[in-house]
Amino acid sequence: MQALALGVGAAALWWLARNTQANLEQHGLSLGFGFLQQPANFELADTSGIPFSPEDSFGRAILIGLANTARVSVIGWVLSILIGFALGILRLSNNPAWRGIVRAGVELMRNTPLLLLLLLLAATLHSMPGPKNAFEPLPGVFLSDRGLVLPLFERPRLVGFNFVGGVSLSPELAALVGALVLHHAAQVSEIVRGAILGVPRGQSDAATALGLSRGQALRFVVVPQALRAMMPLLATMCVSLTKNSSLAIAIGFPDVVSILNTTANQTGHGVETMLIMIAVYLILSLATAAMINRYNTRLLATGG
Amino acid sequence: MSSRAEQSFRAELSFRAKRGICTCLFVLLISACSSGAPAATARNQGTTLAAIRARGAVKCGVTQGAGFATPDDSGRWRGFDVDFCRALAVALFNDPNKVQFVTFTQQQRFSGLQSGEVDLLVNGSSITSSRALERNFHFGPVYFYDGQGFLMPKASKVARAAQLNGATVCVQQGTTTELNLTDFARRNHISFKPVVMEDLRAAVSALAGGRCDVISQDGAGLATTRTMLRNPNDYVILPDRISKEPIAPVVRFGDDQWLEVVNWVFHAPVEAEDLGIDSKNAATLAQTTDGRIRRFLGFEPGISDGFGLDPKWPYNVISRVGNYGEIFDRNLGPTTPLGMDRGMNKLWSAGGLMYSPPFR
Numbered sequence: 001m002q003a004l005a006l007g008v009g010a011a012a013l014w015w016l017a018r019n020t021q022a023n024l025e026q027h028g029l030s031l032g033f034g035f036l037q038q039p040a041n042f043e044l045a046d047t048s049g050i051p052f053s054p055e056d057s058f059g060r061a062i063l064i065g066l067a068n069t070a071r072v073s074v075i076g077w078v079l080s081i082l083i084g085f086a087l088g089i090l091r092l093s094n095n096p097a098w099r100g101i102v103r104a105g106v107e108l109m110r111n112t113p114l115l116l117l118l119l120l121l122a123a124t125l126h127s128m129p130g131p132k133n134a135f136e137p138l139p140g141v142f143l144s145d146r147g148l149v150l151p152l153f154e155r156p157r158l159v160g161f162n163f164v165g166g167v168s169l170s171p172e173l174a175a176l177v178g179a180l181v182l183h184h185a186a187q188v189s190e191i192v193r194g195a196i197l198g199v200p201r202g203q204s205d206a207a208t209a210l211g212l213s214r215g216q217a218l219r220f221v222v223v224p225q226a227l228r229a230m231m232p233l234l235a236t237m238c239v240s241l242t243k244n245s246s247l248a249i250a251i252g253f254p255d256v257v258s259i260l261n262t263t264a265n266q267t268g269h270g271v272e273t274m275l276i277m278i279a280v281y282l283i284l285s286l287a288t289a290a291m292i293n294r295y296n297t298r299l300l301a302t303g304g
Numbered sequence: 305m306s307s308r309a310e311q312s313f314r315a316e317l318s319f320r321a322k323r324g325i326c327t328c329l330f331v332l333l334i335s336a337c338s339s340g341a342p343a344a345t346a347r348n349q350g351t352t353l354a355a356i357r358a359r360g361a362v363k364c365g366v367t368q369g370a371g372f373a374t375p376d377d378s379g380r381w382r383g384f385d386v387d388f389c390r391a392l393a394v395a396l397f398n399d400p401n402k403v404q405f406v407t408f409t410q411q412q413r414f415s416g417l418q419s420g421e422v423d424l425l426v427n428g429s430s431i432t433s434s435r436a437l438e439r440n441f442h443f444g445p446v447y448f449y450d451g452q453g454f455l456m457p458k459a460s461k462v463a464r465a466a467q468l469n470g471a472t473v474c475v476q477q478g479t480t481t482e483l484n485l486t487d488f489a490r491r492n493h494i495s496f497k498p499v500v501m502e503d504l505r506a507a508v509s510a511l512a513g514g515r516c517d518v519i520s521q522d523g524a525g526l527a528t529t530r531t532m533l534r535n536p537n538d539y540v541i542l543p544d545r546i547s548k549e550p551i552a553p554v555v556r557f558g559d560d561q562w563l564e565v566v567n568w569v570f571h572a573p574v575e576a577e578d579l580g581i582d583s584k585n586a587a588t589l590a591q592t593t594d595g596r597i598r599r600f601l602g603f604e605p606g607i608s609d610g611f612g613l614d615p616k617w618p619y620n621v622i623s624r625v626g627n628y629g630e631i632f633d634r635n636l637g638p639t640t641p642l643g644m645d646r647g648m649n650k651l652w653s654a655g656g657l658m659y660s661p662p663f664r
Binding site: 042043044045054119122123126127130146159160162171172249250251254261266268270 | 410411414415434435438439468469470471472474477478480482483485486487489490495496497498499500501502503506507509510513514515517
């Protein structure tokens with residue numbers, strides 16, 4: 001039975017590949033990845049610190065896109081899990097005010113489209129004062145509609161249109177990370193709440209009976225058991241956060257999808273860039289899942 | 305970039321944000337699933353014209369943009385590109401309504417043409433060598449000369465593009481928008497910080513909010529974009545044009561008959577303007593003794609009636625759609641919201657670049 005299913009799958013793939021090949025030939029197109037070595041001829045505003053100039057290749061530009069996607073994802077995972085955990089615990093607080101506020105916030109985030117949140121945050125950040133009227137909360141730190149500029153390595157100064165020197169965090173990056181974290185922290189809080197409620201009530205009762213405080217009971221008894229239930233769901237959340245980061249294109253952050261689109265537009269290699277896109281997300285998702293599964297296995301092996 | 309005016313009324317937000325992926329899937333689906341789409345090879349000589357006649361309508365690929373292709377209040381397509389599609393319908397069927405309009409984004413357009421979904425693109429595509437030599441598309445005559453430029457607030461007090469060193473430039477993801485911008489910066493030893501948006505409206509709101517100092521697009525696109533800002537008079541289009549964008553209709557490779565029909569239908573409004581013929585006086589010119597006019601309008605047979613075309617098709621086109629000047633003024637001219645100047649698109653005899661080969 002399984003062999004049959006495998007056979008059907010393989011046959012379908014073979015048919016698709018053959019048909020694609022035939023149609024590409026018919027349309028006078030050929031597949032090839034040689035274009036990756038050609039100079040990109042476009043500039044990138046945010047390069048994750050990797051040096052890039054328009055003379056560099058499309059391949060390098062795509063790698064920078066990948067680095068940008070990875071950077072957004074990792075920051076997003078860490079913040080979503082930290083904030084989500086705190087919210088999840090607050091949802092179970094004995095204080096009804098806390099419970100209500102957190103619940104309202106979580107429901108709002110879970111039931112509105114991520115894109116809407118993203119556009120809202122981007123628009124908010126864009127309506128900050130211009131660089132000439134930038135806030136300077138600390139000497140050398142400037143906050144404006146061009147982002148946050150920090151005096152690392154060099155003190156930033158305003159030259160013409162923009163700040164020169166220092167390290168800057170673009171409003172697009174901030175909006176993207178902000179929206180992803182708000183959206184996914186709400187999901188994490190639900191995962192955490194569900195997992196904690198899934199631990200039999202007897203466990204916390206027993207902990208209380210042993211004289212542990214509520215906080216101690218959570219920390220030493222309930223959460224370690226709940227963690228096992230959370231891990232697979234957190235893995236799913238991380239994977240979907242990475243995929244959702246492709247919404248960056250709506251607000252102008254140069255993630256891997258945005259750069260691949262520009263590459264496809266300039267070179268006309270639409271099919272190849274799409275294959276790269278599929279490969280990138282497949283590898284990112286599988287790697288994320290594998291990483292968390294490994295942690296999960298260790299967690300189960302050590303008994304939490 | 306050839307992009308003009310890709311804008312306004314596009315589909316729903318979430319759809320748009322993921323369109324990059326969708327477009328690519330679209331490409332793959334076309335490649336993978338269409339077995340035997342009407343592809344363009346030498347075998348297909350004349351098949352496009354035959355298919356159009358069998359269908360009873362021309363399928364015209366357009367890209368939405370105010371002034372170029374947009375449905376009016378009653379859902380009727382109007383615009384500069386639309387009028388050229390209608391001219392084709394008049395030449396073939398003597399009926400400006402025998403056109404089916406198919407809208408494409410800039411990313412979808414070439415795969416849409418290649419897969420046989422439309423007969424031609426009239427959507428602001430520029431002629432470039434790579435499209436002709438690498439990707440095997442044929443271009444008809446240039447019906448609009450354009451170039452990439454800059455739009456920015458008047459308050460910036462910038463007069464020329466070379467003064468834009470260090471500026472943050474918002475661009476819509478196009479085909480060569482980013483390329484032209486980078487080339488210009490390198491030529492002038494200045495640098496830009498690009499913010500590449502997928503949707504033009506996002507770029508417009510970023511300019512209005514001050515996130516960008518300037519927007520860069522094709523000139524025609526800038527005129528359209530300016531009308532989208534709350535106070536258009538607070539913004540200025542800089543005089544510089546940093547690229548050449550000769551806009552022409554695009555057809556598939558390998559069907560010479562169809563290419564020639566497109567060529568001459570696109571020449572006709574220009575030739576008419578050159579000969580002083582417009583939609584109002586065309587009928588009265590039946591009695592003229594001017595041989596050029598008689599031959600052009602088809603009153604002398606054997607001039608433009610190959611491939612089964614009506615000998616009087618140029619007369620039909622001019623009387624029902626108008627000459628080049630009329631088409632321009634009606635859709636883009638000073639009395640329209642776009643308020644564009646003819647500029648390079650004046651007739652050659654008036655110092656512009658519009659020039660039609662003779663009909664004889």
